[in-house]
Amino acid sequence: MAPGGIPGVARNCWAGALIVAIALRTHRAAADVGGGGFLTCSSLLSEHFLLQEKSECHYTNGMQRVRYLKRLIWGQQEICYYDSDLGFSVARTELGRPIAEYWNRLEWLSYLWASVEKFCSYNHRRFKNITVGRRVKPRVKISTLKAESSHRPSLLVCSATGFYPSEIATKWFKNGQEETAGVVSRELLHNGDWTFQIQVTLETKPRWGDVYTCQVEHISLQTPITMQWVAQPDSGKSKMFIGIGGFVLGLSFMVLGLLVYQKNKKGELQVNEGAPPGLRW
Template sequence: MGTGWILGAGSRWAGALLVTLTVLRTHLAHCTEPPEHFLFQAKGECLYTNGTGRVRYLQRYIWDRQQIVHFDSELGVHVADTELGRPSAEHWNKDPAILAQQRGEVDRFCRHNYGVFEPFTIDRSVQPKVKVSPTTSGSGPHSHLLVCSVTGFYPSGIEIKWLKNGQEQTAGVVSTELLQNGDWTFQILVMLEMSPRRGDVYTCQVEHISLRGPLSVNWEAQSDAARSKMLTGVGGFVLGLIFLVPGLLIYLKNKKGRPIPQPAGLLS
């Protein structure tokens, strides 16, 4: 029990599954002979608050997927969760050596592993990538959705806001669940239902521990007049190409068929 490693920890509560044991044909203290096939597990768990400012150690004992007894460092004793675990809890609580071993795991196991793995897990941070894209919503004739895609960030704690012309928007905001990628990073989508008007500026604002300040990505509503001007310009360019290409072909054809003029001295 004095060795192991943590999977994650931080300023909030963080749990770590440390040990899983499979035991066949054995029995707990004072228990009757078990059935032929069963599963017995012992799981150690370290919970951290404000780094190592407050550490809680839990040792759980599970019989066929049901927790029957556990040790809690904040209580300092074993606690029976079922009648099956009561004889073991009473037996272990009467043994000073077992209690001393369990009570010492807060420092020997939890705080030790926190220091060992802190450079690899606790201080790691990856900046999010933010992209804003519009899409049409079917809820109304003039309704649209703005999708803020926030991907590739670590740790998972993140705050995402939608702003319209600098004012935070709360109505019409929908978020997906936080999804974990296979590379220890996370992603999430936050959508805003909107009815854009000329000159409106929408902003997806992201705050994350990896950033020095809020990261903002803007999307500006394009007016009907601007779209008309753009379409007119594109149409004029296409029409120009239509007339230019045949004229250029005719010019090149005539130039190719015209006789080459000879110097005047060669005609005499």
């Protein structure tokens, strides 16, 4: 039994078939190669094992530094790779050694050396041509996260979603004055549709009537988007104030009614005393 649990005959079959497939791919599309860079050796292995070939481009400082990686993964293990920073291929397992040795032949290395320009730089320019001038406006909303304790400040969350490109500026204002303390910007997130989203929170203790404004500036906008949130009275305190107000109002009406009654009663007594004896009641 060969390393990795693969029978020796099958392992040699796979390695030989792979090298042949790679050689064919140098000049033309190999019939043995499946779409998307996936290869198989034979029906003996194809049901249980999968070979993945992945090409990666890593960009630093725009296009100032480009790194090209070509990786072979058998099953779930990387067996060999080519790194343009090294300039040659490296085997990670015994199974990948013959592949790395083949890749390190001059005719194949010359192909890999050119991949930085032919593959990475070309695709970067193509992507750039597609995205140049692309503008998608952000959608903005404000949400609240109320603190469990009344002594702790609440959080106001300004969310900007679905925008492109990624550069965006978000500011918080309280009653017209910009807030800087307590403002936290979370990490910019990539969506799966070439758009971005971000959340900027404000830690504050809102008072009744305070007006909070989230302002978002983006290249897709002619004028900034502004969303407002107005602090409302606490529902528990509001009910208490309403109850107290109702009690005071009811007490006022009761006192007023009592005064009117006493006044009318006094007037009746005065009229009765001034009337002739036969007309008194």
